[in-house]
Amino acid sequence: MNNQGSHIVKTTTWSPGPGCHGGCGVLAHIKDGKLVKIEGDPDHPMNQGRLCARALAMTQYVDHPDRLRYPVKRTGKRGEGKWLRITWAEAFDLIEEKMNTIREEHGPESMVFNVGTGRDIYAWICMLAYAYGSPNVMFGLSGQACYGPRLSAVITVQGDFAVFDAAQWFPDRYMDPRYTPPECMIIWGYNIHATCPDNQFGHWIVDLMKKGTKIICIDPRLSWFASRSKHHLRLRPGTDSALVMGFLNVIINQDLHDKKFLERWTNGAHLIREDTGKLLREDDLTDTGSHGNFAAWDAENDRTVIWESADVAYRDSQASPALSGQWEVVLTNGDTVRCHTAWDEFCREVDTYPLDRVEAITGVPAKNIRAAAELYAKSKPASIHWGVAVDMTPALTPLVTGITALWALTGNLDIPGGNVFARFAFDVVSYALPGTTGPIRLKTKEMDKPRIGADRFMPLNKFYWRCQTDVTLDQIFTEKPYPIKGMWIQTAGIMQGLGMDPKRWKKALEKLDFVVAVDLFHTPTTQYADVVLPAGTFLEKDSFRSWWVPLQSINKAMTVDECLPDVEINFELAKRFDPEYGYETIYDLYDDILKPSGMTFKELQEKGWAYPPEGSSSCPYRRHEKGLLRPDKKPGFRTQTGLFELYSTLREEWDLEPVPHHEEPPFTPVSRPDLAKDYPLILSTGRRSPAFFHSEHRNIPWLREIDPDPLVEIHPDTAASHGIGNGEWMWIENWMGRARYKAKLTPVVPEWMIMASHGWWFPEKEAAEPSLYGVWESNINQLIPMNHHGKDGQGAPIKHSMCKIYKCSPEEVNHG
Amino acid sequence: MAKKHEFGLLIDYEYCTGCYTCQVACAQEHGWPAGMGGIRVSEIVQKLPKGKYYLTYLPFPTELCILCKPRTKKGLEPACVKHCMAGCMKYGPVEELAKEMTKKARTVLWVPR
Numbered sequence: 001m002n003n004q005g006s007h008i009v010k011t012t013t014w015s016p017g018p019g020c021h022g023g024c025g026v027l028a029h030i031k032d033g034k035l036v037k038i039e040g041d042p043d044h045p046m047n048q049g050r051l052c053a054r055a056l057a058m059t060q061y062v063d064h065p066d067r068l069r070y071p072v073k074r075t076g077k078r079g080e081g082k083w084l085r086i087t088w089a090e091a092f093d094l095i096e097e098k099m100n101t102i103r104e105e106h107g108p109e110s111m112v113f114n115v116g117t118g119r120d121i122y123a124w125i126c127m128l129a130y131a132y133g134s135p136n137v138m139f140g141l142s143g144q145a146c147y148g149p150r151l152s153a154v155i156t157v158q159g160d161f162a163v164f165d166a167a168q169w170f171p172d173r174y175m176d177p178r179y180t181p182p183e184c185m186i187i188w189g190y191n192i193h194a195t196c197p198d199n200q201f202g203h204w205i206v207d208l209m210k211k212g213t214k215i216i217c218i219d220p221r222l223s224w225f226a227s228r229s230k231h232h233l234r235l236r237p238g239t240d241s242a243l244v245m246g247f248l249n250v251i252i253n254q255d256l257h258d259k260k261f262l263e264r265w266t267n268g269a270h271l272i273r274e275d276t277g278k279l280l281r282e283d284d285l286t287d288t289g290s291h292g293n294f295a296a297w298d299a300e301n302d303r304t305v306i307w308e309s310a311d312v313a314y315r316d317s318q319a320s321p322a323l324s325g326q327w328e329v330v331l332t333n334g335d336t337v338r339c340h341t342a343w344d345e346f347c348r349e350v351d352t353y354p355l356d357r358v359e360a361i362t363g364v365p366a367k368n369i370r371a372a373a374e375l376y377a378k379s380k381p382a383s384i385h386w387g388v389a390v391d392m393t394p395a396l397t398p399l400v401t402g403i404t405a406l407w408a409l410t411g412n413l414d415i416p417g418g419n420v421f422a423r424f425a426f427d428v429v430s431y432a433l434p435g436t437t438g439p440i441r442l443k444t445k446e447m448d449k450p451r452i453g454a455d456r457f458m459p460l461n462k463f464y465w466r467c468q469t470d471v472t473l474d475q476i477f478t479e480k481p482y483p484i485k486g487m488w489i490q491t492a493g494i495m496q497g498l499g500m501d502p503k504r505w506k507k508a509l510e511k512l513d514f515v516v517a518v519d520l521f522h523t524p525t526t527q528y529a530d531v532v533l534p535a536g537t538f539l540e541k542d543s544f545r546s547w548w549v550p551l552q553s554i555n556k557a558m559t560v561d562e563c564l565p566d567v568e569i570n571f572e573l574a575k576r577f578d579p580e581y582g583y584e585t586i587y588d589l590y591d592d593i594l595k596p597s598g599m600t601f602k603e604l605q606e607k608g609w610a611y612p613p614e615g616s617s618s619c620p621y622r623r624h625e626k627g628l629l630r631p632d633k634k635p636g637f638r639t640q641t642g643l644f645e646l647y648s649t650l651r652e653e654w655d656l657e658p659v660p661h662h663e664e665p666p667f668t669p670v671s672r673p674d675l676a677k678d679y680p681l682i683l684s685t686g687r688r689s690p691a692f693f694h695s696e697h698r699n700i701p702w703l704r705e706i707d708p709d710p711l712v713e714i715h716p717d718t719a720a721s722h723g724i725g726n727g728e729w730m731w732i733e734n735w736m737g738r739a740r741y742k743a744k745l746t747p748v749v750p751e752w753m754i755m756a757s758h759g760w761w762f763p764e765k766e767a768a769e770p771s772l773y774g775v776w777e778s779n780i781n782q783l784i785p786m787n788h789h790g791k792d793g794q795g796a797p798i799k800h801s802m803c804k805i806y807k808c809s810p811e812e813v814n815h816g
Numbered sequence: 817m818a819k820k821h822e823f824g825l826l827i828d829y830e831y832c833t834g835c836y837t838c839q840v841a842c843a844q845e846h847g848w849p850a851g852m853g854g855i856r857v858s859e860i861v862q863k864l865p866k867g868k869y870y871l872t873y874l875p876f877p878t879e880l881c882i883l884c885k886p887r888t889k890k891g892l893e894p895a896c897v898k899h900c901m902a903g904c905m906k907y908g909p910v911e912e913l914a915k916e917m918t919k920k921a922r923t924v925l926w927v928p929r
Binding site: 049057705746748 | 830831833834835836837839840841843844845849850851861863868869870871873895898899900901902903
């Protein structure tokens with residue numbers, strides 16, 4: 001208690017409120033139960049006292065007059081905006097009754113549980129869905145095209161995810177003697193402005209720049225980074241995969257790669273049969289051989305040598321496997337086949353991307369690609385950080401595995417200042433991202449069988465525990481192979497934010513028998529719910545965060561009317577749907593999840609945050625060498641071979657291309673010259689604003705004043721040729737629809753593309769249809785289709801489409 | 817006699833990323849409604865030779881900036897300086913900040929009203 005009569009609660013940001021992926025330490029000043037001030041915690045290693053605009057605006061957020069403060073149920077038709085206040089008991093009873101009816105009549109999988117991005121919800125929505133019995137937890141983007149696909153692609157070849165190293169693993173951060181800043185860093189499709197860097201802290205890169213880190217920026221826009229970069233590679237959107245092949249081409253052909261890593265830690269020496277084009281496996285060579293073992297050519301002894309995947313070693317430890325060459329191998333059936341190495345296969349693909357070809361595809365001059373690739377490869381250490389642009393393309397896996405190969409082949413994997421394995425702190429998993437499973441899971445594997453898309457898309461089958469979004473939307477209409485009858489939507493905006501082709505999502509919601517929305521404010525999406533429940537901000541809950549390091553507690557500082565934290569809402573219902581649910585309180589559940597840390601929730605709360613000690617699997621460096629990655633503690637990676645797979649064994653088994661390459665996306669001037677005649681401009685979307693987290697914060701005055709209107713960035717010459725002036729309203733249109741935006745004339749975008757912001761709706765406008773808070777006015781997702789996801793069910797063409805533009809008529813400007 | 821304009825704000829505009837933290841930090845500290853505040857961030861896009869551009873953000877103290885006197889009296893930094901995400905703002909005596917400027921290009925020293 002200080003002299004103003006307020007007391008300070010130390011806590012951690014995550015989602016409701018600032019909206020972001022969280023992790024910053026804050027001091028919440030509470031007086032008479034109200035938030036009077038919030039500031040950055042100077043002692044917290046993550047943000048070191050700094051704090052973003054969104055977190056600093058929390059006083060306008062928690063007490064906002066429009067906040068949902070008690071449960072309501074719909075009284076009019078969907079979209080009429082008529083609500084009746086009910087008690088929590090009534091709300092829970094109603095939900096229990098309706099969802100039980102769906103479960104009894106159609107099975108638990110007929111309820112879909114929709115979640116927004118990166119929130120402190122994933123664990124708790126899974127808890128509810130799984131207790132109810134449904135495997136269908138859905139992230140609303142087409143192709144789930146944010147972060148998860150990237151993780152899943154990296155895990156496919158590397159076993160564990162990796163992120164750029166800013167010493168975030170150590171309480172003393174940059175001062176820790178184990179740490180070295182990178183000499184060079186590639187910023188790939190990522191704009192620091194908006195500081196939601198997938199669980200990192202964007203301004204760490206500024207810290208590194210001050211320490212001398214040189215920047216290579218890969219972005220069609222002139223971002224802040226780009227203007228301070230050594231090399232700005234201004235590529236045509238959707239051609240990132242060609243560019244990465246160009247980088248690999250320069251690095252490999254100039255012999256700039258790390259041969260020791262290549263030989264010791266990759267499957268480059270493994271043999272590929274030229275008759276089938278597939279890996280030679282032990283069962284090809286002997287009847288008793290294992291299908292999971294592979295073979296290399298022992299050049300010393302002129303014979304094959306078996307790679308024992310389970311041992312992460314060659315059977316003959318003296319063998320010297322060749323990385324390159326062609327040999328004849330006799331199979332178990334007596335046939336002789338020619339084989340070459342996986343490394344030769346990888347290089348053969350890379351060699352199809354000479355820089356003149358890469359220049360032709362990407363639009364980036366060959367000499368700039370060469371210079372950038374040389375700088376990256378010669379800088380020791382060097383790291384890469386990437387944004388959502390890498391997920392928002394259908395062939396994201398061939399792209400992401402190419403970038404992953406870059407950091408591996410340059411010897412930058414899990415070294416100080418490189419790309420470092422990102423594991424949940426102390427291996428405490430609540431939020432089971434692709435590649436992990438935690439204590440929150442379905443009771444039986446059988447219950448996971450109906451998960452939508454898991455039968456067709458192998459990453460979803462293997463390690464990505466969500467349903468496939470595009471197929472789910474289709475299934476709502478087709479009801480095949482089973483009907484979807486209800487949706488639980490928790491702090492997610494399928495109509496104003498995540499949903500491509502959002503009018504189709506609206507029709508889908510209209511078709512459902514029962515919809516629950518949990519949110520902090522009414523949104524266009526909540527208008528289609530039967531019951532709307534008021535969620536609490538991060539200041540109103542006890543929770544914790546292990547994504548990635550440190551392990552942190554989130555500590556309840558206040559309550560707001562009848563609002564409840566998401567976790568408490570879901571916990572109550574989980575117990576109702578599963579009479580055998582194993583926990584009495586959320587704290588029992590927390591203690592169970594936290595077990596690997598050796599701490600109870602209360603003990604963690606007392607510390608505030610905790611760093612995994614040296615020698616644990618969530619503390620760097622060189623963990624693949626130390627045997628800290630695999631459950632069997634053997635040196636190596638958590639992949640099928642135990643190696644970094646330049647040639648993906650999983651992708652081969654899934655009948656997908658095992659090596660990185662470029663695929664032209666579906667809607668570009670190159671793939672669709674027919675459309676380019678009518679829609680000559682490239683439409684990129686998702687322009688970030690530091691004031692907003694996606695579709696949130698349009699109602700927070702301090703934030704809205706920073707970015708009051710839906711902006712589209714357009715080059716001054718392009719605007720001039722269309723008679724559009726700065727600040728004038730214009731239409732962006734393509735074959736799917738149109739949206740109205742305010743022109744921001746700026747040379748940060750090239751002449752040939754425009755960059756539209758996303759997530760726009762207008763909380764100040766009428767809620768009821770047809771207005772729906774103006775959600776159809778400036779919603780760029782109306783121009784982007786569903787069902788163009790990647791071959792593995794992941795990724796979607798969200799950042800590269802095509803459009804035409806024209807000025808709004810005076811009547812259209814005044815309307816709305 | 818005390819100098820009238822003893823303190824100022826040193827901005828390193830090489831590193832200001834335009835995150836607008838300073839604006840909201842100020843509004844919160846002083847209770848300004850939207851539309852008012854002690855600091856405003858401008859965006860400047862400068863064309864350079866060879867088709868290059870330089871993107872600058874520049875925080876500018878307005879007529880409402882009092883250099884957080886109630887905070888600095890207590891030995892605290894101004895709210896904008898404390899929260900600056902890029903760590904590109906510094907508060908201090910004008911003479912000291914002016915000396916620092918001689919060591920770092922792309923800086924500007926403001927002495928608000």
